[in-house]
Amino acid sequence: MRIAAERLADTTLPTAHGTFRLTAYRDSDGHEHVALSLGLADGAGDGPGAAPAAPLVRLHSECLTGDALGSRRCDCGEQLHQALAAVAAAGRGAVLYLRGHEGRGIGLVEKMRAYALQDGGLDTVDANLALGHPADARTYAAAAAILDDLGVGAVRLLSSNPAKEAALRELGIEVVARERLTVAARPENVRYLTTKRERMGHDGPPVDDWEALLSGVVPAAGDLADRYGALVAHAGPLVLAQLGQSLDGFIASRTGDARFVTGEEDREHLHRLRALVDAVVVGGATAARDDCRLTVRDVPGPHPTRVVLDPGGRLPRETALLTDGVAPTIWVVGPQVTCGEDEPGAGLAPHVELVRWPGSWAMDPAAVLDLLADRGLERVLVEGGGRLVSAFVAAGVVDRLFLTTAPVLVGDGVPGLRVEGRDSMAEALRPTARRWLAGEDVVTELVLRP
Numbered sequence: 001m002r003i004a005a006e007r008l009a010d011t012t013l014p015t016a017h018g019t020f021r022l023t024a025y026r027d028s029d030g031h032e033h034v035a036l037s038l039g040l041a042d043g044a045g046d047g048p049g050a051a052p053a054a055p056l057v058r059l060h061s062e063c064l065t066g067d068a069l070g071s072r073r074c075d076c077g078e079q080l081h082q083a084l085a086a087v088a089a090a091g092r093g094a095v096l097y098l099r100g101h102e103g104r105g106i107g108l109v110e111k112m113r114a115y116a117l118q119d120g121g122l123d124t125v126d127a128n129l130a131l132g133h134p135a136d137a138r139t140y141a142a143a144a145a146i147l148d149d150l151g152v153g154a155v156r157l158l159s160s161n162p163a164k165e166a167a168l169r170e171l172g173i174e175v176v177a178r179e180r181l182t183v184a185a186r187p188e189n190v191r192y193l194t195t196k197r198e199r200m201g202h203d204g205p206p207v208d209d210w211e212a213l214l215s216g217v218v219p220a221a222g223d224l225a226d227r228y229g230a231l232v233a234h235a236g237p238l239v240l241a242q243l244g245q246s247l248d249g250f251i252a253s254r255t256g257d258a259r260f261v262t263g264e265e266d267r268e269h270l271h272r273l274r275a276l277v278d279a280v281v282v283g284g285a286t287a288a289r290d291d292c293r294l295t296v297r298d299v300p301g302p303h304p305t306r307v308v309l310d311p312g313g314r315l316p317r318e319t320a321l322l323t324d325g326v327a328p329t330i331w332v333v334g335p336q337v338t339c340g341e342d343e344p345g346a347g348l349a350p351h352v353e354l355v356r357w358p359g360s361w362a363m364d365p366a367a368v369l370d371l372l373a374d375r376g377l378e379r380v381l382v383e384g385g386g387r388l389v390s391a392f393v394a395a396g397v398v399d400r401l402f403l404t405t406a407p408v409l410v411g412d413g414v415p416g417l418r419v420e421g422r423d424s425m426a427e428a429l430r431p432t433a434r435r436w437l438a439g440e441d442v443v444t445e446l447v448l449r450p
């Protein structure tokens with residue numbers, strides 16, 4: 001049964017989008033709603049044969065944080081303004097501002113509790129469920145009653161939510177079309193937008209799969225979801241390793257020329273891995289030889305912290321990692337290394353932290369990972385050179401190894417991955433493998449730890 005919505009006040013409201021008729025209602029639950037409308041009375045007078053097109057209508061759910069405070073966690077504020085602009089442009093229609101809908105009907109305080117759970121990793125649906133609420137507790141009877149009062153029996157609905165359309169139909173309002181409002185995906189809202197699409201049946205424009213993965217959401221299907229979804233979904237510490245080598249197992253020629261063993265697609269893959277981890281680790285000799293930057297350039301995404309394991313302190317002071325300032329760099333040197341005339345680390349750029357490897361230990365992989373974990377860097381990519389990656393693999397600390405092979409034969413040079421020799425094939429390492437083509441190259445992903 002329709003909740004009566006009583007009309008209590010009628011006035012006008014000049015806004016940035018034009019001057020609307022503003023009508024106030026109270027429903028039988030005590031919620032006070034407003035309708036901002038334009039041209040509805042005019043349209044009603046068109047008479048038979050010249051029936052006006054159904055007006056543009058938005059049922060806007062109250063969202064204090066988005067509508068009034070400009071929150072970027074959701075798309076509500078932008079949708080409200082787009083809807084008002086669309087109705088103004090059409091010259092005929094209404095935006096119903098529905099109270100009691102805050103937090104999809106669970107109220108402001110509960111929505112903020114849900115946000116706190118989302119800060120801890122839950123998505124918007126699971127956060128509601130964890131608090132004992134339905135994913136969506138809104139009802140639209142008051143909205144239908146208000147439309148009735150405004151003389152609107154058929155609408156072109158501004159929404160990406162098919163459930164709203166169905167609810168209005170149930171309540172006897174004809175929905176002749178549904179038109180979507182588009183809000184730009186941003187790092188802060190992409191997870192929310194993706195969850196609405198993937199879990200709440202919204203059919204707004206798709207959020208870019210890579211943006212979704214960067215925000216921790218795994219799209220339902222697609223190459224990127226297949227390749228990187230498991231890494232994104234993996235909770236807790238994660239150690240990845242990656243090497244690009246020739247088919248005969250070299251990462252550089254015998255003069256150290258490493259440009260370029262694998263192709264552009266593999267480099268893009270490497271940049272995606274970098275964007276998905278907290279830190280990348282390289283050996284000092286490799287960093288000195290390649291003067292690499294270890295940043296994310298081929299795809300959107302954050303740069304990882306760069307960690308150079310350099311027992312001999314060979315990294316030249318003018319190298320990009322120590323001078324470019326674009327991402328934090330941790331330079332781990334052996335206990336005996338002197339870094340200049342003065343105090344260790346004197347004169348280093350502010351983005352560089354110098355760590356002296358304590359006393360007698362070798363830079364053993366597990367201890368390196370502990371050092372990084374102490375700094376909150378738990379998702380780590382070990383990316384070169386061959387000896388360093390092999391040492392991490394041999395230490396049994398790598399979860400997944402991405403080994404790209406390029407159809408090139410180098411004959412002699414800097415070796416890529418090396419594992420301990422076995423006497424028989426039966427003893428050889430044969431981990432679960434997945435592979436895909438990256439241009440001319442083959443990426444093989446080996447699952448070393450389940």
Ligand SMILES: Nc1nc2c(ncn2[C@@H]2O[C@H](COP(=O)(O)OP(=O)(O)OP(=O)(O)O)[C@@H](O)[C@H]2O)c(=O)[nH]1
Nearest residue numbers: 061062063074101102103104111114124159160161
């Ligand atoms: N519980 C909860 N509510 C939220 C969250 N983010 C936004 N909301 C509320 O969701 C409501 C808006 O609903 P949406 O799901 O964004 O969109 P919709 O109204 O279903 O669909 P559209 O018509 O396309 O906008 C507002 O009342 C917001 O307060 C959240 O993370 N948790």
Ligand SMILES: [Zn+2]
Nearest residue numbers: 063066074076
């Ligand atoms: Zn909102």
